[in-house]
Amino acid sequence: MRSEILTAAAELFRARGYRATTLEDLGRRLRISKKTLYGHFRSKEDLLAAIFHRTMSLVEEGLAAIRASRAAPAEQLREVIRHQVRTVVAEQAFLTVFFAEEAALPMRLRRAIVRRKARYDHVVEAIVRRCGRLAVHPRLIVFALLGMSNWTHKWYDPTGRWDAQFIAEAFISLIERGYRPPAGMSDRDVERRLDALRAQLRDLGRLLEKRARSRQGER
């Protein structure tokens, strides 16, 4: 029941805004009395706080699992993008309230959330730093990838053609290789061609040596 109330509250807050929504609206939507509502949450603010805590816990737990996986850093980073997009898509109402209503939180809770978000960013940054040489400051990489992933809450359409996995893989491709397919030859191509040339030359050298030896035999 508690979880059902929370989900309905997130959906209402998302559609109308937190301040514009009353507990009467919520009771009507769930067809329960205000008394039942108050059995689970003391106030509207309490509901908002629960939405923030649940959202923060969701993303933190996912990140903890990624760190515990011991995968290579670049793969952990891919997992962060997948986790982030997956969460935004699966919990669009919660995440929309989370991103839009921070100003409505009581100051103490607001500060706690700011701290937890900073810690989260910090952990993602540590993963980025372990990816080796970087083309861009690691903090800006973190902001960029969280930005593109989190922004999904603004445009994601559950009836649309793309699921979370497709979106995440597109973002991973973008952040790893850029928006255009590799121009000209890849490094692999160059290497392959050089190796082929080297082998040809070696064969030629051997052939010449063999002929030289056979002529010496002739004499």
Add this chain to the structure above:
Amino acid sequence: MRSEILTAAAELFRARGYRATTLEDLGRRLRISKKTLYGHFRSKEDLLAAIFHRTMSLVEEGLAAIRASRAAPAEQLREVIRHQVRTVVAEQAFLTVFFAEEAALPMRLRRAIVRRKARYDHVVEAIVRRCGRLAVHPRLIVFALLGMSNWTHKWYDPTGRWDAQFIAEAFISLIERGYRPPAGMSDRDVERRLDALRAQLRDLGRLLEKRARSRQGER
């Protein structure tokens, strides 16, 4: 005066949320009477609408100038990122209200803003499509680059070390080449291997010349 009121309103709405802010708060902040305020805006809703219109006009005008520039598509795309980050950084309060308070708009205006945003995305997508072969669906490229640029309103610190230009160039680098410097062979490596091959060929040539001479001697 109108612009001053609007800026103060955006800052208050950003800090406390639109619904939680009263026109009394705004009058106190500006040290003007409610009567003066009403001389410029009919209501709080009217203020919110003006913030949305101004923000939308700002980003639309920048985009129109980019299209009019006739630069190459890839350069236009870079300009879009610069324009977007620059606007978010210069007008952080306006953009924060714009991104967070859409639900507070009256329905008719909300629909108009949704249409204008869709048109904006569409124009950016047309630029992306003209960039030639793409590694990712153009619409996802648009969402990714607007996402990372717009997200800046969440973390940008005017007292911090990075300005809009630095942030934009980092995002451009990311979206064009990915977060890691090109892996594999450096140009130096390629050069070294080509030199080695050239030396092998030269040796082979000398060997052949020597053998040809010695054969002539034999005859």
